Amino acid sequence: MTRIDSYLLTLSCLDRPGIVAAISSYIASFGGNILEAQQFDDAETGRFFMRVEFALQDSARYPDVRRGFDALAEQFAITWRMRPRAERQRTLILVSKFDHCLVDLLYRLRIGELEMDVVGIVSNHPRQALMTPLIDDVPFHYLPVTPDTRNEQEARIKALIEETGAELIILARYMQILSDALAAYLSGRCINIHHSFLPGFKGAKPYHQAHARGVKMIGATAHYVTSDLDEGPIIAQDVEGITHADRPDALIIKGRDIERRVLAKAVQLHLEDRVLLNGAKTVVFRD
């Protein structure tokens, strides 16, 4: 999947004629070849979003490409990000007691499906509460929390993020509600898996809610964390059919499968810079 010496450029700005031409001409002026490009004009907000993957014949020119883009960005008031595709994002995973998502992420990492560096695992439960083998030598941080110690615990999480340089934070069934301050600090780089098809069943025990309501499908939602727990910008969702005979414990089992594949999908999309924030929504450039 990885292409040697390719680069990812993502950007957004107000839409106006000539943007695509300006960007593609800029890349071409360095002998760059556009391998993949996607764009979206949000007719409601007039905002333009783009993702470009390009290759350079001479990778030594990349620093110039990057540096020179500032002038173009200024001209069109572009918010942008450019990086070598092969660069692996430093990632911190938070988990509570249910570790199916953690195990799934670690396995996908191991077989090369997810290209990231896991710099640490944080749990409010001790390591022995989790299925340890796959954690292996990833630094594990046991940070218990009570209502009274949340501020201190979050300060330690924040310190860990800064020490490790974590760019992406994954809440892999981390069952603690983040403070508004931490949520704001993590804005746009913290992915949560909500074990429900939002906005179907918000709040706790969604599978029990689904059972009580008698719905015929359940699902899961991966979204960026905001201070409003169940309202962050949605990245990916999926569902499965259920029947009257599925009791809540059966729904939980089915739910686990959906949760882990939806979270893995969202993480992969994020790692490939395919998700751009658009206010309370996302633009997702699927491959």
Add this chain to the structure above:
Amino acid sequence: MTRIDSYLLTLSCLDRPGIVAAISSYIASFGGNILEAQQFDDAETGRFFMRVEFALQDSARYPDVRRGFDALAEQFAITWRMRPRAERQRTLILVSKFDHCLVDLLYRLRIGELEMDVVGIVSNHPRQALMTPLIDDVPFHYLPVTPDTRNEQEARIKALIEETGAELIILARYMQILSDALAAYLSGRCINIHHSFLPGFKGAKPYHQAHARGVKMIGATAHYVTSDLDEGPIIAQDVEGITHADRPDALIIKGRDIERRVLAKAVQLHLEDRVLLNGAKTVVFRD
């Protein structure tokens, strides 16, 4: 699909040992052969649900089978229904201006997919507002309604149901809210298609709500009508993936496809006596 001279028995009662034996022995005592049988024990309520399709070598014995079941029903306090499978239910369809569900039902009727007799179509819009060809010679009743005339209009609908002997009433995108009285009168025999994946987006304009929230899937829900418009027992649901690029009008188009197939599925399940009410939920015995 139709089996000649087969009969459908659906029932529910409090669960206790020996029920299945009692029912199957009763059928066997008339030389009946069970073609299909499904059951469900609701562990939460202790209630037992069953659907049996059986054939008789001598169909002349059916009246005796039916009459004699009363004694068994009394013994186990069974709520039941028995009928020849080939008997077609008299059906009344209500529709407003969007006729994609109506057209779909009528076409499926015509090619033999839905075994029912449509005894009439009611609309609060005149016939020329609908795509008329498929209505053909089905009696069409234009019953306009305003907030002030709802009682009178509903009285006319009720009279129509009684005159035609309609057993099933389908709200095929009928955009009027029924009074509590009419909803209660239609309890368990009126199917609505809610153009949303409940309980995701209740109320009006669900596709606009879905777009505003940025969800990645939309769906539709077929349910029995109760006085609480969006809360009736759910029969069938389905969803489809959408993207950031789908504007509300695109969602409406995708939604139409989901709506018509979910409503058709629910109607078919109902016509084959596969849906049993279980409080605010349903038991659906899929084939």
Add this chain to the structure above:
Amino acid sequence: MTRIDSYLLTLSCLDRPGIVAAISSYIASFGGNILEAQQFDDAETGRFFMRVEFALQDSARYPDVRRGFDALAEQFAITWRMRPRAERQRTLILVSKFDHCLVDLLYRLRIGELEMDVVGIVSNHPRQALMTPLIDDVPFHYLPVTPDTRNEQEARIKALIEETGAELIILARYMQILSDALAAYLSGRCINIHHSFLPGFKGAKPYHQAHARGVKMIGATAHYVTSDLDEGPIIAQDVEGITHADRPDALIIKGRDIERRVLAKAVQLHLEDRVLLNGAKTVVFRD
């Protein structure tokens, strides 16, 4: 869905640096604004595919945009097509006895989902064999065929295509095998619905084959017609789950639903110039 005064450009050529810049700069030089753009580099063949939808502030300049593109096309050896998006393609539908796909297409046309002009319907069965109401005043051509008269019948079909100027030909369950000559004549503009998930069950009675094999899912495939009936480039596919209890007639009913939605999807993609031929395969730029 329709944007006033927008234009569709689709193209393919050998990939090389600067193509995107050249095309987007060309459009920008006329004051054009790119509304949607998608591209694909086929790493195996080195071929580049692109679809661009652009708007012009001054639509009077469109003839110049179109005319001037020749020079660019020559420079990069581009195969291309440009047209106003609002231009409706002239379409001829061929059908045999099963009319569910025809009815579905005509209904979608009527409610504005498919933007095409149906210039005629051809059937090897008389009009009364079909469910006539929806055909309405669309010219209907009864062209019966026997093994001995195939050449003559196909000559009449070809004449019809030329007389009506039909650009798209849809085989909506047209159960005759086209001659190699006619298939070649229709290359790239004739869509067939194969009532099976290819390459699962080729040939006749695929649902009976699926039942005999005991598979757990059935599907349908829409593809461009080539001289090899079951091997044309695939545009769209879909499947549904089935069970051991589904007899072939039940599979046929389920199949009808899949067939009509897969064919409608493929036709819509084609009408929006989203399908580009890539040898024996397609590039499909979904919105």
Add this chain to the structure above:
Amino acid sequence: MTRIDSYLLTLSCLDRPGIVAAISSYIASFGGNILEAQQFDDAETGRFFMRVEFALQDSARYPDVRRGFDALAEQFAITWRMRPRAERQRTLILVSKFDHCLVDLLYRLRIGELEMDVVGIVSNHPRQALMTPLIDDVPFHYLPVTPDTRNEQEARIKALIEETGAELIILARYMQILSDALAAYLSGRCINIHHSFLPGFKGAKPYHQAHARGVKMIGATAHYVTSDLDEGPIIAQDVEGITHADRPDALIIKGRDIERRVLAKAVQLHLEDRVLLNGAKTVVFRD
């Protein structure tokens, strides 16, 4: 999910009136309560299939229920199997180099989703070739094989099955073709995951085949092993959509997800005695 002291009875015989009554009366005569029952009449073969889960108020009577069933079985020429639901099947897993299915099964085992006892893992690759942590203390047997040593290797596998008393054998991406003799020996109790949606792409490298053909969906198939590698009775299948941009390596990644969930589903259905063989097909009584 587990119900204490419940029992599973599965059976098949020629269909005739009174079977259900005879079986349910037999169970009732021991004070048994039927918790779940499903049946299927194969109209083509006249064969009747049934699965019954029943509870006993006095579990001490189970040996009598089991012993006494012989007489009934003889009367109706019934092939049957009865066992306590809580009894865990002894299972042997065979794997080659790709261990995603193995890891998935072991994780589901650990969290209680799959109720089986894994008595051993066999691989033609050494343990260090696999992702070892999850294997933990499950006996691991490295049984390398070459074309010349297949007989000896299979003899060792067979010996292992007999020593461990393995009832279920799972080929979790075991890439060796079994001899006809071993396939026959394992008849009805050996589940394979075929990394393709059968009968779409048989044989080797199905994802490359799918890419070359340009299909728009890929899938996986779990089936019982027979001497004809790709033709065994199908238990479960699933698919996912793909696009022109998915290269074979991307298909392999998507395929892994489908493979592991389809295999896990098939194993779970088998462990709950929900799969009955019906010639070259299966009857699958989903819950």
